[in-house]
Amino acid sequence: MRKIFISLFTSGVFGAAVSFFVVFILQYFHFGNNFEQVSVFIKENTKLSMLGILLVFIIFTWLGLIFRSSVIAGFLLIVFASVAGFASSQKQQLRGEPLYPSDIVFLKDATFFLDVVDKRLLLILIFVLLFTIVSIGFYLFKRKRSSTPRPLLRFVGILGTSLLLFQVYNFNQPGNKVKAIFNNYVSWISYSQSDNYTKNGVVAGLLYNLKAPALDKPLGYSQERIEEIYNKYSKEADLVNENRVGLLEDVNIIYIMNETFADIHRLEGITIDGGDSLELYRDLPGQHGYALSQVYGGGTANVEFEALTGIPQEPLNGNISIPYIHLSQQIGQLPSITDFLIESHQLTAIHPHNSTMYKRYDNYNAMGFDELIFKDDMSYSETIDRSPYISDQSSYDELMGVMTESEKRDFIHLVTMQNHMAYTDKYDNVQFQVDGTEDNEEVRHYLKGMSYSDIAVADLIDKLENFDEKVLLIFWGDHLPSLFNEDVKALNGYRSMHETPLLIYSNFSEISDNLGTISPFYFINNVLRITDTKITPYVALLQRLEKALPAFEKNFYLERETGIKNTRKELKQSTQVLLNELDLILYDITTGKNHSKKLGFY
Template sequence: MKKVSRGQRKQTKRFSLHSNSFKQVVKELSKTLVSGLVVAVASNFLLQFFQNQFNFEVAWLFMTEWHIELFILGIGVLMMLYIWFTSLIGNRYIGAFLIILISIILGISTQQKMLLREEPMYPSDFSMITNLPFLVKMMSNTIFLIVLILLIAISVSIFWLIKRARKGKKEKKSQHQKEVRGLRIGLFVLSSLSLIYIYAFNSPGNLVKAAYNDHAYWIPYSQEMNYYNNGFVGGFLYNLNVTPMEKPEKYSTEKMNQLLLKYEEKAKKINETRSKSLKDTNVIYVMSESFSDPTKLIDVKVSKDPMPILRQRMEKNKSGEILSEGYGGGTANIEFEALTGLSMEPFASNLSTPYTQIPSLMNHFPSAVSYFKDAGYSATAIHPYNTSMYKRKQVYQELGFDTFLDEKTMTYADTLEESPYISDHSAYQEVLLKLEETDETDFVHLVTMQNHMPYTDFYPETTFTAEGTADDLEAANYFQGLSYSDKALNQFLEELTTQEEKSIVVFWGDHLPSFYGEEVVTVNGKVAMHQTPLLIFSSEKEKQESLGTISPIYFMNHVLELANSPVSPYYAFLMTLEANLPAFEKGMYIETGEQESKLEREELSSETQQLLEEYDLLQYDITIGNRHAETANFFSSK
């Protein structure tokens, strides 16, 4: 028998060790990939299930028939996220738990947001995480209980699996530990680079975006349909790392100079008949949380009129309705439009909330704040809630407000009955106090909180009743809140008329509440569910004028007209646009003299389309263009 040398035995042993190490690495990699695939499929299905309001059939059909390719792409993204967590932590069970947990949180968030506001969960919504208790409070008890049970069940299951996997194992180092650690480091680096690349989804030439483009159907005017058609993962990626606007085809220095000169001349002509400076008139913006007129809605019955006093005042002053960008929410966007004169319509569809996505650009935007500051006003923002909502603290500073008063810094902070929110009456008292304290003329911007959802049990003794909504008890409490707001506003306006200083008040509701239900939304139509009352009041004189339905971007047009004060070239442009297109948002365009709204720009008159092209040029220049308008002093009336 042939004797094996010691060298051959060592070589054989080394080969055996290398072979076993390779097998162990392959085994670990296979386990990670297979478990990642299972977790990614389950997570993606959960996201579709929640997004479609717990409709198992629709989620199943999306996965197996309608959009198989998009579902597979979503699996790839989630699997990469699973590999990153697993390689970072070093435990597949914990990695699986985190991915499922994230999917449930995102799924419930988008389910609730779709239900209440008809829009999905955006990446920018993560800025609201500091207000988690406030967000949880808006969830129904049933949904909260389901989420809690799911989280407990998943936590217990993962804990049991980890304990079982470790049971009976002795504390000793694996002979393949070095190779397994190397695999883990390699997977971590690879998955990190992949996630960074995926994050750049909207960058030119991105291959992940290209893969989606082969199968996706992006809808610029409807984020809701983007998520439904392309899946939650596709819709979410579409909203990452947003470029605010695409460069208009005609944008150039020459074109901008022509445009700026055109409206400089228009402003001069308008100002020939404007004799008064605005220095002696306070201007107060009041954006009233969820204030709307329920008596207008078809198939909704209200036991009595919740806003009779406002209705009387609207008959004697400038009044009408605004076309709100949101339904059931979106307060910050309506506020953004009112303060800046910049509409959400020209922006990229995946720029969902300028306050949270582009706050650093706010100091470049024209605004009512900068106009009044240039005129020597003191500018104050008041919001009777915390400062972190929609990054208001940063945004107000960028816009140029001198002072921001919130729930912690307000002098008046009373609530009504069982409501946790500071009342409108207290908020108005705060405004009056500010007017008294300052030596300068004031611009005060108030965003109220009293009528914020949820409403159930706020006013146990209410005499209001409701019929036809998805939640009549909640509706009845909401109507009581409107009645309180109606009386508080009337008292505020009465007090202003007794003061020596003149004041102009722009009062409007930001959006309708979300409890009406799908049947009411369908029978009333999109426009009706986006209209809220508007009153422009002067303490000096009553001037009755029906404004019809207008967009918030036009408020300054009417303030300056009522005060007989000069306009900037920018406001001269907005006056021209309003004369042709008094109200518009994505998918809703109401031209002058038209009864019905149009769905797309292409349906509008050629003159209106041309004005919107000019608006695109201006808004792009202001936002991310060369800022010719800012350099040319386009926003000043001096």
């Protein structure tokens, strides 16, 4: 009995030390390798840090019971913390956001990281993982088996810790007791997960970003309230539809979200010589403006989600960091531009990369796309110089091929890849010279890629101009490249660092008004407006919202009458009412009883 007690005590002390070290490592990477900042955080948030350590200790105990070894459990946790911490710091540098639990899905696309991660760092990571596997295997092979394994005690231990971890996994579900404990020591930040991790610690931040309801239940939610909103916007839609006589089935609709298509010439604090990388784009016919991208340097799928569904991410819980992942099982039940086209059009999605990123294959199918064309399916797959990505020109040739061969009118949704990072040494004969960025060489090659995109989109417009069917094109960039330091970001402000070029072009209608800045979830409004097509109550709500609030994301609201605000509370009361109605509808659709669908709201 004494041996058992000593063994348990030793294992417990070792586990506590490992758990503290794991929490310390995660914080150390998050705070940019700043030892003093980690120490201050732990000192000022002692109880919260102890909760994180306790949680890691439970995982340590579970692993120790599974492998029958405290050494293996500790080794695995330290390696995991080191890899996760490093990955989070890299993501923070590139995207301005930390690692999320849902990011594990990107392991399915290992080849993607070969293109964007430093090869030396990748080799180190592979070595560490291989060393871990070999070390554990060697330890298990050499370890002497205990003559008294006490299977019942081990089973009870595994069962107990598994039940605790199940509670942890359901952290964001209503009534969760683990979250109730954490709530006593944290101040959750929904609009910025980087700030959330900094304020509440990495462990709490990771828990906050586990699977969660899309929206918290808004005040006043009920079937009667949803019916009231339906009646209000049903009448508004009827009034709009009285004067709309267009037939959407006569028009080919094209969405092109161009990877990292941005106008960095307008940024202050940097100098660019060698010409204008968007010289042709600026003179293209159509409505020009800017799309407000909710992301910087990455997060393409979040912008795509908004554009296709007409659902802003702003009302969603902050831990719904990637709707394509977190809401993938509900995608088919959400509103979508495809709802207006599925019976009359051939629906084609084109993405010159693989199908695993952001679960695009599943999500496109759920939205009703008839044909999915990924990298290996493309008839046109040329690249430029040493770039590993299919060029915009090839992507547009693929698009034109689909539209020419289709017997029906088309809806084609294309997400390009040409301008994906990294950029250095992609191209020959780079004429641009840059000063004022962290990596001027990288920016030079980025601009060269943009000049190729400029030529390709101008050529596409020329072909559409002469196409013998009606075509409406929505063309925009998904986000700016992650090439600028904090000084440049601060000098230009949030808006400039999140605005990308937007073009709406029609070969059958003269449209030339300036669009200003709008959010991608309003694209549906503009498609139906230009084609003079009847709308649904949901689009009527979006139209009303667009008039008051043409662009918004978490912590940034561009109100038409009052300008930029940082919170909902600063907006006009009438605008707040519209947002509250949107909250109720989106909660109903994603989390509630979906009375909206039954009523025909969308």
